[in-house]
Amino acid sequence: MIRLVLADDHRVVREGLRWMLEDDPDIEVVGEAADGAELLELVATGDCDVALVDVRMPGITGLEALEEIATRGYGVNVIVLSMHDDAAYVKRAVELGAAGYLLKSAGRDEIVRAIKTVAAGGAYVQGEVAGPLVRTAIGADDEEVRLSGRETEVLQLAADGLENKQIARRLGIGEATVKTHLGSAYERLGAAGRAEAVAIALRLELIH
Amino acid sequence: MIRLVLADDHRVVREGLRWMLEDDPDIEVVGEAADGAELLELVATGDCDVALVDVRMPGITGLEALEEIATRGYGVNVIVLSMHDDAAYVKRAVELGAAGYLLKSAGRDEIVRAIKTVAAGGAYVQGEVAGPLVRTAIGADDEEVRLSGRETEVLQLAADGLENKQIARRLGIGEATVKTHLGSAYERLGAAGRAEAVAIALRLELIH
DNA sequence: ATGGGCCTCCGCCGTGCGGTGGAGGCGGAC
DNA sequence: GTCCGCCTCCACCGCACGGCGGAGGCCCAT
Numbered sequence: 001m002i003r004l005v006l007a008d009d010h011r012v013v014r015e016g017l018r019w020m021l022e023d024d025p026d027i028e029v030v031g032e033a034a035d036g037a038e039l040l041e042l043v044a045t046g047d048c049d050v051a052l053v054d055v056r057m058p059g060i061t062g063l064e065a066l067e068e069i070a071t072r073g074y075g076v077n078v079i080v081l082s083m084h085d086d087a088a089y090v091k092r093a094v095e096l097g098a099a100g101y102l103l104k105s106a107g108r109d110e111i112v113r114a115i116k117t118v119a120a121g122g123a124y125v126q127g128e129v130a131g132p133l134v135r136t137a138i139g140a141d142d143e144e145v146r147l148s149g150r151e152t153e154v155l156q157l158a159a160d161g162l163e164n165k166q167i168a169r170r171l172g173i174g175e176a177t178v179k180t181h182l183g184s185a186y187e188r189l190g191a192a193g194r195a196e197a198v199a200i201a202l203r204l205e206l207i208h
Numbered sequence: 209m210i211r212l213v214l215a216d217d218h219r220v221v222r223e224g225l226r227w228m229l230e231d232d233p234d235i236e237v238v239g240e241a242a243d244g245a246e247l248l249e250l251v252a253t254g255d256c257d258v259a260l261v262d263v264r265m266p267g268i269t270g271l272e273a274l275e276e277i278a279t280r281g282y283g284v285n286v287i288v289l290s291m292h293d294d295a296a297y298v299k300r301a302v303e304l305g306a307a308g309y310l311l312k313s314a315g316r317d318e319i320v321r322a323i324k325t326v327a328a329g330g331a332y333v334q335g336e337v338a339g340p341l342v343r344t345a346i347g348a349d350d351e352e353v354r355l356s357g358r359e360t361e362v363l364q365l366a367a368d369g370l371e372n373k374q375i376a377r378r379l380g381i382g383e384a385t386v387k388t389h390l391g392s393a394y395e396r397l398g399a400a401g402r403a404e405a406v407a408i409a410l411r412l413e414l415i416h
Numbered sequence: 417a418t419g420g421g422c423c424t425c426c427g428c429c430g431t432g433c434g435g436t437g438g439a440g441g442c443g444g445a446c
Numbered sequence: 447g448t449c450c451g452c453c454t455c456c457a458c459c460g461c462a463c464g465g466c467g468g469a470g471g472c473c474c475a476t
Contacts, residue, residue: 009312010291010312010313011312011313011314011315012221012224012225012289012310012312012313012314012319013220013221013224013312015224015228015315015316016220016221016223016224016225016227016228017220017224019224019227019228019231019316020223020224020227020228023227081220083218104218104219104220104221105218105219105220106219106220107219107223108223108227111220148421148422148423149422149423150422150423150424151422158403159403159404159406159407160404160407161399161400161401161403161404161407162400163400163401163462163463164462164463165462173423173424173425174424174425174426176424176425176426176427177423177424177425179463179464179465180423180424180425181423182463182464183464183465184422186464191369192369192370192371193369193371193432193463193464194402194403194463194464195366195367195369195402195403195405195406196367196368196369196406197403198367198403198404198406198407199367199368199369199406199407199410202407202410202411203410356451356452356453357452357453358452358453358454359452371432371433372432372433373432381453381454381455382454382455382456383455384454384455384456384457385453385454385455387433387434387435388453388454388455389453389454390433390434391434391435392452394434401433401434401462402433402434
């Protein structure tokens with residue numbers, strides 16, 4: 001019997017999944033969470049084997065909760081449920097310790113298969129996103145996009161509408177340094193300027 | 209027997225709802241649609257009584273389909289399923305002819321109740337949004353954040369990293385006009401500049 | 417100890433950007 | 447008819463921005 005936890009901020013999705021999955025004799029839904037905090041509480045009890053979590057949730061997001069679960073080393077395998085088929089998303093989720101990755105376009109059979117696979121200790125990535133993923137694994141398009149601590153801070157404040165001088169004062173550093181960090185952030189993200197950089201970083205959930 | 213059609217771009221949601229609702233002996237799911245066009249096709253056949261449709265779908269959105277269904281005068285009662293509890297959304301949906309309005313926070317019982325109510329010719333608005341609705345009916349609060357067509361286009365291109373001159377060429381308008389649109393977009397969004405405007409618009413899903 | 421990543425800072429310089437204050441045409445709403 | 451929202455365009459101006467080419471200190475790994 002696989003003890004499953006569902007995490008999604010929309011109750012229709014949670015209840016729908018519950019009805020859909022409990023029809024399978026090997027699966028038992030032992031808990032539901034509406035956000036990352038609730039999910040972490042449930043996982044902490046240790047009474048579950050697999051968690052099916054939406055990436056996008058209020059407060060603590062699915063990815064943040066995933067990171068927490070992975071580092072804490074609970075014996076819970078997490079399947080990420082996402083709207084995005086971007087390779088970067090998948091890669092990031094897998095890096096953070098996801099055992100499975102499903103799109104919201106997945107059907108019941110595929111979800112059940114994924115749950116049973118990861119419950120058995122395996123990994124499951126939906127076909128439509130597996131292609132891009134292995135491409136990056138081979139190194140065809142490597143370069144994992146990430147920013148240094150300072151770059152992230154500076155870009156976050158830029159996204160909040162502060163100008164360089166204000167960012168400098170906020171962080172207690174010189175304006176020239178802010179420019180340097182922004183410049184390297186643009187380069188890493190392949191952005192033409194702060195607007196595009198903010199757009200890309202938001203999509204990759206590097207800033208909020 | 210109530211013949212029901214489900215419309216949502218996420219297959220997990222559709223299948224989940226199907227499993228959840230077909231458990232009720234009075235409800236039969238006779239069709240699923242992944243976008244507005246499919247929904248209109250299904251409704252046109254006339255073989256259904258109630259449609260449960262998500263507002264947000266690619267191509268023809270739920271609201272647009274709703275409008276079409278209402279003006280064409282099919283004998284189908286539409287229940288709108290939305291993430292937003294904004295009064296403006298509810299108001300607009302009801303204006304366009306929705307017989308019901310549910311949030312994604314709704315539980316199974318409430319959904320079933322809504323379906324049976326509208327199938328009987330009634331109207332159902334979820335409790336949590338009924339309050340805001342009457343508030344706006346009185347005129348207590350209004351104002352929703354939205355951008356004009358041009359403002360959205362211009363801001364989207366700005367988020368893609370184009371500079372004003374390039375945006376102007378792309379849209380076949382003058383650079384001054386681009387600046388005007390951007391300026392009014394900043395004002396509407398309460399943003400200090402393009403970076404913050406892009407951040408806000410992305411969060412509000414006004415651009416992608 | 418040499419290299420590399422990160423953080424810090426500096427000046428220079430062109431220009432893209434955003435604010436201000438206009439103008440007119442078009443369509444729908446009252 | 448008159449108002450209002452939307453789209454279009456113009457000139458001016460100050461400055462924030464971003465690219466360039468430097469510099470040094472820190473820590474860690476090879």
